[in-house]
Amino acid sequence: MREWFYCLIEMKGNFYLNIGVRNKRIFVQPIFTLNMKKEDETILKKLKEEVGVGEIKVNKNAVFVVRGIQNVLKFLEVIEEEKIITSKKRDWILWKEAAQLIKYYKHLSKEGFLRICEIRDRMNVKKKRRNYRDRNYFERLIEIMNIRFENEDIRKKISSSLRTTFNLQH
Secondary structure (H helix, E strand, C coil): CCHHHHHHHHHHEEEEEEEEEECCEEEEEEEEEEEEEHHHHHHHHHHHHHHCCCEEEECCEEEEEEECHHHHHHHHHHCCHHHCCCCHHHHHHHHHHHHHHHHCCHHHCHHHHHHHHHHHHHCCHHHCCCCCCCHHHHHHHHHHCCCECCCHHHHHHCCCCCCEEEECEC
8 A cells, every 4th residue: 555545544544443332232333534625535535446445425524434344354454554653553453453353253242342342442542522431331231231142153143244233132
């Protein structure tokens, strides 16, 4: 990948993990975004072409987004870790670890899910919002809702989709 793409990734990119509960389902979704001015959409198109995955959304700004575990894994293959040299590298390494846990369905176990929550707590430390829900929140939620996670054989049969989800059982 071209060197100046790494500069864009480090200056404008954001690696994050979307974790939550919706409709009695827990979801874990690794996402990469790169925001630019609307006028710079052509640069994002070149980036998408170079990376081979992702989508571009244009509203007030132009945003390049990579989500969905298959796309994230392809994105991880293209990016060379040693070329990321700023403090963004820490987030990259953590994000990559979370994606690997999802790849091997570890997020569908209590330990794996809480590990991803822990990873997310360590990422983008300066950008946490007031309503941020940390690992402790999800740990209490699992306990309060008496959630049981699937066994290993069942977890392997659950496929990843755009938003990796699974039913919570009471």
